[in-house]
Amino acid sequence: MTIRLASPLVRFSAFGLLAVVLPAAILAVLGYVSLRQWETSAELLFREQARDLASMTTEKVEMLLSHTEDEILSRIEALLRRPDFAPATLAEVAATAPLIGRLYLVDRGGRILFPAALAGEEAGVVSKLLVEISQGFWERGGRRHVVVGDQVVLAAILRARGTPLLVALSRNPEVLRREILEKTLRAVEGPTIIAVLDDRDRPVYARAPLEGAERIATASFGAALPSWRVALYHPHGMSPRAAIRRQATVFTIAFGLLLVVIVAGLVVTYRLVKRETEMARLKADFVANVSHDLKTPLSLIRMFGETLEMGRVRDEAALQEYYRVITRESERLSRLIDNVLDFSRIEGGARTYDIAPTAVESLVRETLDAFGYVLAQEGFKVEVTVPPDLPKVPMDAGAVGQALANLVDNAIKFSAERKWLGVGAHIQTGSLTLTVADKGIGIPLAELEKIFQKFYRVGRSETQGRRGSGVGLALVRHVAEAHGGRVTVESRPGEGSRFTLWLPLRREAG
Numbered sequence: 465m466t467i468r469l470a471s472p473l474v475r476f477s478a479f480g481l482l483a484v485v486l487p488a489a490i491l492a493v494l495g496y497v498s499l500r501q502w503e504t505s506a507e508l509l510f511r512e513q514a515r516d517l518a519s520m521t522t523e524k525v526e527m528l529l530s531h532t533e534d535e536i537l538s539r540i541e542a543l544l545r546r547p548d549f550a551p552a553t554l555a556e557v558a559a560t561a562p563l564i565g566r567l568y569l570v571d572r573g574g575r576i577l578f579p580a581a582l583a584g585e586e587a588g589v590v591s592k593l594l595v596e597i598s599q600g601f602w603e604r605g606g607r608r609h610v611v612v613g614d615q616v617v618l619a620a621i622l623r624a625r626g627t628p629l630l631v632a633l634s635r636n637p638e639v640l641r642r643e644i645l646e647k648t649l650r651a652v653e654g655p656t657i658i659a660v661l662d663d664r665d666r667p668v669y670a671r672a673p674l675e676g677a678e679r680i681a682t683a684s685f686g687a688a689l690p691s692w693r694v695a696l697y698h699p700h701g702m703s704p705r706a707a708i709r710r711q712a713t714v715f716t717i718a719f720g721l722l723l724v725v726i727v728a729g730l731v732v733t734y735r736l737v738k739r740e741t742e743m744a745r746l747k748a749d750f751v752a753n754v755s756h757d758l759k760t761p762l763s764l765i766r767m768f769g770e771t772l773e774m775g776r777v778r779d780e781a782a783l784q785e786y787y788r789v790i791t792r793e794s795e796r797l798s799r800l801i802d803n804v805l806d807f808s809r810i811e812g813g814a815r816t817y818d819i820a821p822t823a824v825e826s827l828v829r830e831t832l833d834a835f836g837y838v839l840a841q842e843g844f845k846v847e848v849t850v851p852p853d854l855p856k857v858p859m860d861a862g863a864v865g866q867a868l869a870n871l872v873d874n875a876i877k878f879s880a881e882r883k884w885l886g887v888g889a890h891i892q893t894g895s896l897t898l899t900v901a902d903k904g905i906g907i908p909l910a911e912l913e914k915i916f917q918k919f920y921r922v923g924r925s926e927t928q929g930r931r932g933s934g935v936g937l938a939l940v941r942h943v944a945e946a947h948g949g950r951v952t953v954e955s956r957p958g959e960g961s962r963f964t965l966w967l968p969l970r971r972e973a974g
C-alpha cells in the first residue's frame with residue numbers, strides 16, 4: 465500500500481499559487497493604479513490650493529499697501545486743507561512716513577512746489593509723470609498708479625484752496641519689502657515657500673531659500689504692483705509627487721515584506737505537509753512490513769507444526785531441524801513483537817529502563833546464541849572479540865540485548881555474498897563499545913543520518929526485498945541515548961557497515 469506523494473503536494477502548490485500569488489499580483493496592480501490616480505489628483509488639488517493661496521496673498525499685500533498709501537494721502541490732504549498751507553510742511557510727512565521714497569507736489573502749470581530743489585534724474589521723473597497725467601485726470605481728480613521708468617508712482621489730484629495740485633509719491637523699495645511684503649507673507653502658514661518675484665522673475669522677497677524648490681503657482685498683483693507676482697514653491701523633495709513616491713516606496717517595501725513572510729510561511733507549511741506526507745507513507749509501509757514480517761514466521765511455524773502433527777516425519781535429524789525452525793521463527797516473532805511494543809512505548813513516552821551492572825560477555829554470547837542457527841545455516845563466518853576481563857557495566861540488559869540483536873539481525877539481513885559478522889566489546893574513553901560489523905551491501909553516505917529515523921528504510925522495502933519494519937535502528941538509538949550514550953555508524957556501499965553502540969561506564973546524574 466502506498467500513498468501518492470505528488471497529489472497533495474501538487475494540490476498544495478496550486479493552492480499556494482491561487483491563494484497567495486494571484487491575490488498578491490492583483491493587489492500590487494490595484495495598489496499601483498490607485499497610487500498613480502492618487503498622485504494625479506493630489507497634484508491637481510495641490511496646484512489649485514496653491515493658486516488660491518497665491519491670489520489671496522496678492523490681495524492681502526495690495527490691501528496693506530493701499531491702506532498705507534491712503535493714510536499718507538489723507539495726511540497730505542489734511543495739510544493742503546489748512547489755510548496757512550505751505551509746501552515746505554510736506555517735508556514732515558516725507559520724513560515720518562517711511563514708505564515714501566520721494567514726494568512731489570506739482571501745480572497744473574507744471575511748477576514743482578515740493579521739494580524746493582530736484583536732483584537731476586528727479587526732474588526727468590516728474591516730467592515723464594506729467595506726460596502720463598491727462599487733462600481729464602486734473603479735472604476729475606482721484607488717484608492712480610503710474611509706471612515711470614522702473615518705478616511705480618502713486619499720483620493723486622488734491623485741492624488746496626480750490627486749486628488742483630498733483631501729489632506724487634514713489635516708494636522706498638526697502639520699506640516696501642520689510643513693512644508690506646515681509647509682514648504679509650510671514651503670516652502665511654504651510655509647508656510651501658512663498659515669494660514675490662519682480663518683472664524679471666528675480667525674487668524681491670522669499671520666505672525661505674528657493675534653491676531646488678519647484679514653482680507650483682503664481683498670481684499677479686493689480687496696478688499697485690504691476691509686473692510683480694506672488695509665487696508659491698514646494699521645497700526640495702516636498703512636492704506631492706515626492707511625498708507619494710515616498711509612500712509608494714514604503715508601500716512597496718511593506719508589500720514585499722508581507723510577500724516574503726507569506727512565501728516563508730508557505731515554504732514552512734510546504735515542508736510540514738511534505739514531512740507529514742512522507743511520514744504517512746512511512747507509516748503505511750510500516751504497517752505493511754510488520755504484517756508481512758508477522759505472517760512469514762507464523763506460516764512457517766504453522767506449516768512445520770502441522771507436518772509434525774501428522775506424524776509423517778520419522779527421521780530424527782529432520783525432526784530436530786523442524787523443531788529448530790519452529791524455535792527460530794518464534795524467536796524472530798518475539799523480537800519483532802518486542803520491537804513494535806517497545807517502539808510504541810517509546811512513542812508514548814512510557815518506555816522505562818532498569819539499569820543494573822551487567823556482565824558484558826554473557827550478554828553478547830546470549831544475544832548471538834539466538835542467531836546461532838541462522839548464522840550457521842546461511843554460512844556466516846562469525847568473529848567475536850570480547851576481552852575476558854571486561855568490568856560489569858551499568859545498563860538495562862534486556863534493552864541493550866535487544867539493541868544488539870537488532871544490529872546483528874540487520875547485519876545478517878543486509879549481507880549479500882560475503883557472509884561475515886564481527887561482534888566486539890571494548891572499553892574506549894570511558895565507554896563500553898559494542899560493535900557489530902558486516903561485509904554486506906553497505907549504506908550510501910547521504911542515508912547515514914536518516915537510517916536512525918523511525919520508519920526509515922533505505923530504498924523501498926519491495927525493491928530491497930528484505931523484510932523489516934524500519935524501527936529497529938530508531939530503537940537502538942533510543943536505548944543508547946537512554947543510557948547517556950550514542951550509536952555511530954561507518955559504512956560504504958558494497959563494502960559493509962560497522963555500527964557501534966557507546967555506553968558510558970559511569971551513569972551520569974539525571
Ligand code: ADP
Pocket residue numbers: 870874875878902904905906907915920921922923931932933934935936937938960961
Ligand atoms: P529495518 O527493519 O528495515 O531493518 P532498521 O531501523 O533496523 O529497519 O534499519 C533501517 C534501514 O537502515 C534499513 O532498512 C537498511 O536500509 C539500513 N540498514 C540498517 N542496518 C544495515 C546494515 N548493516 N547494512 C546495510 N544497511 C543497513
